[in-house]
Amino acid sequence: MTEAAALDTELIRTPSRRPIAGDFKPRGESFIFLTGGALALAILMISALIAIVLWQGLATFWPKRIDRLHMKDGSVMLGTIEQRELGPGGSPRIQVHVGNRDVFGAEFRWIDESDIEKRDRPKDAVLLERRDWGPAIGFVTGIRTGDDARALEPAEGIEALAKALPPAERRLEEIERIDKSVIGEINRGMEEARLERLGARYEHRADPKALAAEIAEIERREGDLGRRYDEAFAVLQAERTEDERHALIFETAGGLTKEILVSDVVRVVPSNDLGTIERLLVYGSRVVEFVTDDPRSSNTEGGVFPAIFGTVLMTLLMTIAVVPFGVIGALYLREYAKQGALVSVVRIAVNNLAGVPSIVFGVFGLGFFCYAVGGTIDQIFFPERLPSPTLGGGGILWASLTLALLTVPVVVVATEEALAAVPNSLREASYGCGASRFQTIRRIVIPRAMPGILTGVILAMARGAGEVAPLMLTGAVHYAPTLPMDGTFPFLHPERRFMHLGYHIFAVGLQSPNAEAARPMVFSTTLLLLLVVLVLNIAAIVIRNRLRRKFRSSTFG
Amino acid sequence: MPVELRDAAPVHRAAGWNDERTPAEEGRASPVVHPEIHREETCIHVEKFCLHYGTTQALHDIDLRIPRNKVTALIGPSGCGKSTLLRSLNRLNDLVDSVRTSGAISLDGRNITGPDVDVIELRKRMGMVFQKSNPFPKSIFENVVYGLRIDGERRKPALEEACERSLRQSALWDEVKDRLRESALSLSGGQQQRLCIARAIATDPEVLLMDEPCSALDPIATSKIEDLIVGLRGRYSVVIVTHNMQQAARISDYTAFMYLGRIIEFGPTETIFRKPLSRQTEAYVTGRFG
Secondary structure: OOHHHHHHHHHOOOOOOOOOOOOOOOOOOOOHHHHHHHHHHHHHHHHHHHHHHHHHHHHOOOOOOOEEEEEOOOOEEEEEEEEEEEOOOOOEEEEEEOEOHHHHOOOEEEEEHHHEEEEEOOOOOEEEEEOOOOOEEEEEEEEEEOOEEEEOOHHHHHHHHHHHHHHHHHHHHHHHHHHHHHHHHHHHHHHHHHHHHHHHHHHOOOOHHHHHHHHHHHHHHHHHHHHHHHHHHHHHHHHHHHHHOEEEEEEOOOOOEEEEEHHHEEEEEOHHHOOHHHHHHHHHHHHHHHHHOOEEOOOOEEOOHHHHHHHHHHHHHHHHHHHHHHHHHHHHHHHHOOOOHHHHHHHHHHHHHOOOOHHHHHHHHHHHHHHHHHHHHHHHHOHHHOOOOOOOOOOHHHHHHHHHHHHHHHHHHHHHHHHHOOOHHHHHHHHHOOOOHHHHHHHHHHHHHHHHHHHHHHHHHHHHHHOOHHHHHHOEOOOOOOOOEOOOOOOEOOOOOEOOHHHHHHHHHHHOOOHHHHHHHHHHHHHHHHHHHHHHHHHHHHHHHHHHHHHOOOOOO | OOOOOOOOOOOOOOOOOOOOOOHHHHHHOOOEEOHHHHHOOEEEEEEEEEEEEOOEEEEEEEEEEEEOOOEEEEEOOOOOOHHHHHHHHOOHHHHOOOEEEEEEEEEOOEEOOOOOOOHHHHHHOEEEEOOOOOOOOOEHHHHHOHHHHHOOOOOHHHHHHHHHHHHHHOOOHHHHOOOOOOEHHHOOHHHHHHHHHHHHHOOOOOEEEEEOOOOOOOHHHHHHHHHHHHHHEOOEEEEEEOOOHHHHHHHOOEEEEEEOOEEEEEEEHHHHHHOOOOHHHHHHHOOOOO
């Protein structure tokens, strides 16, 4: 370069660049600790919740070893050790489940560890699960058949009991069959006759001759039924007497003996004599019993099957009620209505409905469905049964409708979003082909919006399955003797009370007379309810993904 | 046949297009309509058609006679109202809430802008192809026969025959004949647009309305579709809106030039591009604006 040119370049030189800071060392983001930390905290809390429920819920059915504690004051205790904590004086104490509520009064006992002299694990100690009064923990020291009582060593006692159980179960089944089916049917016939009589009195109140004729016919039928009842009752009594002949002699830790009917025993668990596989089998059989059997011992043992059934049936009824109203209503709001002030008001009102506390829905359901609508139906269709309500009180029908009202906003919002997400180009293409509005909606819009609609419906189902407050007022009960759906006409009984998993947790956990014994069941039921909701949500995700894949469009090339 | 575009230097007028009349003045004069138009049989007749979006007026006193069985192109700069006019022909603008129209449009002599017109019937007689291809998320077969199905046709042989006929006319048959039941979304962009054209002609409409059908496609797909459109002439009356002047010159018989919601000039394509009567048309086709 010439000197002049170099001078020129100097004059017009651009300001120097910023010097490079080091060698591009990374400096980090400042807010990542805040955001990441908040998320970590939330995940931690949820994980802790699930872990506690999982731990407590799964441990409920594990057969623990039976410990025998020889106390310093000479008394002996036999039972499973449930908890351990630091007592008020600072010394550790343990909670022992001694069972035998009918003998001891209290099923659980707290004792100071320092009072224990010696511990051992007798091999023949046995835990008997019973139909009532909770478990019996002790030794089987004899078997009685009729008047013949035989004393046995505990080991032999367990064997003899195991042999006597199957025939006792069969006897019990037969007794239940006669009681429920035969006598139950006769009772239903008597009830029908009684209602007919009331109906006849009501109908023929002005015509004594017709009344007398009808009453005579009814009385003849009643006489028939009465005879059959006497026969069945006699058979039942015979069976019961036979059943009471078979009993076992049971000895508790302190040496007290009592008799237990063999038919009262549900399961024999020689806890100290089982290997790991056998304990797993006991665990498995208890879990199966949990989901398939009825509760016993005032909801502290047994299963929650009626609650599962009630929850599922109620959720189904609720879904059948909510889908037409929610989806079709949202369809009108989004596709047909002229968008203006009125539509906006309706939409806001529906969205706000989602924020109303669920107990308010319960009160509304009680007042409107149960008393107003149900009461009117009673007066029109079942006047002879009054004042005893048929549909005028809580029942599975009104509970389902109340929950349907509660979940309508969820469905409406989800459906509206799904419909709005359908691109307008598809609608225009359909109109361009000469389709009417209904044809376009039916053939193009709804299939395209189906993933979103289904998601909304399943989320509504999951929400409805978990709500408890509205049910308390409209039909859920602590214990229901019958299922709302069974083999008698009309098969679905909309007026019956029902059990529900969520309500069961509340009732068993907080309103049970035996809170300590019921606590494990609360955790197990909670775990079950969590699983049900989880299954429903997973189903939502799977269905939505599968439908989404169908509509995925390739926009390249 | 190819039409040469006029070069930039005018032959017998002074330079500049705005020294004799302002565009507004020139536009308010009635559109310059070449006499060849009147020798053609009219398919769609637009008379004094105005359209308002709310308070804005998008179309001013449109007068247009669209010839039967010929390809008519609507050209003009962005925002001049070509698409709006096209959508008014099959009353697709009814779907927009704030639209008000006045004036008359008639198809085969029958008015189609009155309140008592069956819009569904009208749209069945006009097929429409949009700028971005919009096949339904169904199979190829179902896409093509959609118009027939909503008309009530259910016999399988009739549907299959119509499907093959339309796909052959759209030059798509050979490419998809083995996979008619596959999703239409698995086709390429150009194939999807040809599918939309097949869908539009499956019901054998009289008129085909095309709104910039090739603007989203590559040159090869574009040329295939242009050949297709030229082949449709004689059986369908085609109205095509296009940004691409060369395309208009290649495929159309008649061209209407629009500007600011008005028809400025309307005549045979060759004349519009070689010897336009209006100064504005000349300025546009020679590339001096727009």
